[in-house]
Amino acid sequence: MKRILLSLALGVAAFTTQAQAPLTPTMGWSSWNNYRIHIDHDIICKQADAMVESGMKDVGYQFVNIDDGYFGGRMEDGTLFCDSTKFPHGMKAVADHIHKHGLKAGIYSEAGANTCGSIWDNDKKGIGVGLWNHEQMDCDLFFNLWGYDFLKVDWCGGKTQALDEEIRYSEIIEHVRATRKGIIFNICRWEFPGTWAIPIADSWRISGDIGPTFKSISHIIEKNAYLAAYAGPGHYNDMDMLQIGRGMSKIEDEAHFTMWCMMASPLMAGNDLDAMSEETRVILTNEEVIAINQDKAGIQAERVKNENGVQLWVKPLGDRMSRTRAVAVFNTNENSVNYTIDWNKVGLKGDIKARDLWKHEDLADNIKSVEVPGHGVVVLKVSADGIVIPEVYEAEYGFVNGLKKKDWGTVKSDGNASGKMKVVNIGKYADNWIEFPHVYVAKNGNYDLTISIETVEGMTLTINGELIKDISSLRKDGTLKVDLKKGFNKIRINHSAQTFSLDYIKVK
Ligand code: GLA
Numbered sequence: 001m002k003r004i005l006l007s008l009a010l011g012v013a014a015f016t017t018q019a020q021a022p023l024t025p026t027m028g029w030s031s032w033n034n035y036r037i038h039i040d041h042d043i044i045c046k047q048a049d050a051m052v053e054s055g056m057k058d059v060g061y062q063f064v065n066i067d068d069g070y071f072g073g074r075m076e077d078g079t080l081f082c083d084s085t086k087f088p089h090g091m092k093a094v095a096d097h098i099h100k101h102g103l104k105a106g107i108y109s110e111a112g113a114n115t116c117g118s119i120w121d122n123d124k125k126g127i128g129v130g131l132w133n134h135e136q137m138d139c140d141l142f143f144n145l146w147g148y149d150f151l152k153v154d155w156c157g158g159k160t161q162a163l164d165e166e167i168r169y170s171e172i173i174e175h176v177r178a179t180r181k182g183i184i185f186n187i188c189r190w191e192f193p194g195t196w197a198i199p200i201a202d203s204w205r206i207s208g209d210i211g212p213t214f215k216s217i218s219h220i221i222e223k224n225a226y227l228a229a230y231a232g233p234g235h236y237n238d239m240d241m242l243q244i245g246r247g248m249s250k251i252e253d254e255a256h257f258t259m260w261c262m263m264a265s266p267l268m269a270g271n272d273l274d275a276m277s278e279e280t281r282v283i284l285t286n287e288e289v290i291a292i293n294q295d296k297a298g299i300q301a302e303r304v305k306n307e308n309g310v311q312l313w314v315k316p317l318g319d320r321m322s323r324t325r326a327v328a329v330f331n332t333n334e335n336s337v338n339y340t341i342d343w344n345k346v347g348l349k350g351d352i353k354a355r356d357l358w359k360h361e362d363l364a365d366n367i368k369s370v371e372v373p374g375h376g377v378v379v380l381k382v383s384a385d386g387i388v389i390p391e392v393y394e395a396e397y398g399f400v401n402g403l404k405k406k407d408w409g410t411v412k413s414d415g416n417a418s419g420k421m422k423v424v425n426i427g428k429y430a431d432n433w434i435e436f437p438h439v440y441v442a443k444n445g446n447y448d449l450t451i452s453i454e455t456v457e458g459m460t461l462t463i464n465g466e467l468i469k470d471i472s473s474l475r476k477d478g479t480l481k482v483d484l485k486k487g488f489n490k491i492r493i494n495h496s497a498q499t500f501s502l503d504y505i506k507v508k
Contacts, residue, residue, distance in 0.1 A: 028063025033270030037069030065106030106150030112157020245280030261293035350385025427495030
């Protein structure tokens with residue numbers, strides 16, 4: 001009874017301070033990359049101290065997250081306890097230390113019974129300490145008794161137990177949400193989990209574990225390239241913890257940081273903050289680049305050009321049709337290139353004003369090209385007089401509802417497709433649709449809509465929630481005549497009888 005009362009009292013206190021979860025990507029530090037399971041009280045507290053002293057807190061870093069390795073085991077009644085050699089003052093003491101700095105504290109668990117550390121790091125104490133059969137008990141402990149504000153839930157045990165990830169994560173998240181409001185929840189499932197995760201989780205991993213190499217960084221960028229439709233305020237594709245200051249060159253570290261910011265990933269530093277070089281500190285605290293990541297619109301950059309290993313990425317700032325955009329040129333080659341920016345592809349026209357966010361300097365008006373070092377990036381904040389209203393919407397940037405369900409809509413490369421990518425296997429099932437949620441037109445009116453599919457018979461088209469009944473009669477000269485309203489329109493396409501591939505849609 002006493003324990004219940006205590007947990008209620010703490011719960012109320014927590015409620016008042018932790019009511020609102022931030023809607024921009026989470027920023028902080030996590031213990032895994034640098035320490036794996038070899039963490040302890042002093043290490044974590046020192047990281048919190050360093051987050052303040054380094055100026056990281058001032059530029060937005062907030063969370064100090066304990067990853068795998070703190071577990072001690074479970075008592076007979078199931079109560080979880082920590083490793084008392086590593087954490088002699090208990091886990092609440094660590095959270096208290098973090099909170100004293102005005103920071104937030106993160107903790108880690110596992111969807112199944114056994115942690116990843118118990119498998120990959122031979123951590124025997126990681127056996128039986130996952131959330132399996134202890135969901136509510138552990139939530140009370142983490143959030144009400146210990147006072148943590150963030151939970152990452154891993155999947156090694158869940159995978160071994162062959163659990164259904166949607167069902168399992170959904171029930172865990174229900175316990176978390178019922179225990180305390182405002183907890184940031186991260187799904188650690190090593191690939192995009194499925195569209196079910198979007199309304200219930202704050203972020204989800206989209207790849208296997210990161211390493212401190214340019215190859216690993218490029219691999220994760222590629223994995224995330226066509227997941228932009230699933231990110232938005234309060235829910236983000238997590239590209240994994242940062243490897244800044246852990247062995248790559250300065251140029252590579254800057255490219256890594258830039259792309260995580262462009263792609264609206266959570267920014268969790270993974271280096272030892274207490275012993276970082278000035279160079280690393282300067283990269284991690286570049287406020288102009290961080291501002292791109294923390295833009296309130298929460299839009300993930302799209303790659304609008306990808307030729308000869310040089311990629312052009314665009315992230316609209318403020319809103320999707322904004323005249324202010326972050327533009328990154330990412331050079332995956334070893335040699336530097338002089339790159340001419342295609343402003344039409346960026347979607348901007350008229351007078352162009354650009355600022356280089358690593359050099360911290362304004363560039364000459366109407367800049368045409370930039371010099372990009374090998375494995376490096378140039379990132380600009382650009383403002384223009386006008387925008388180019390898009391006509392083509394690539395299917396690979398559409399919202400594929402069944403993405404990741406077996407045999408349902410999947411993004412696939414195709415040399416003949418307009419963006420060299422298309423979506424295959426859409427249709428046949430009611431939920432296996434593709435949607436273009438931001439088809440923009442400047443005026444109300446009747447427009448030509450081209451949909452790059454062959455068989456119209458059986459196709460279902462929904463515009464702004466309204467099902468267009470007679471598609472065949474709308475089709476004239478290969479296009480459909482449809483009414484669109486000024487601003488953003490939602491166009492959803494499906495087929496009741498068969499699966500189909502889609503390359504793009506076009507609105508004129
Ligand atoms: C998995 C996760 C990592 C880390 C370890 C801990 O590999 O992907 O981020 O949490 O488990 O064991």
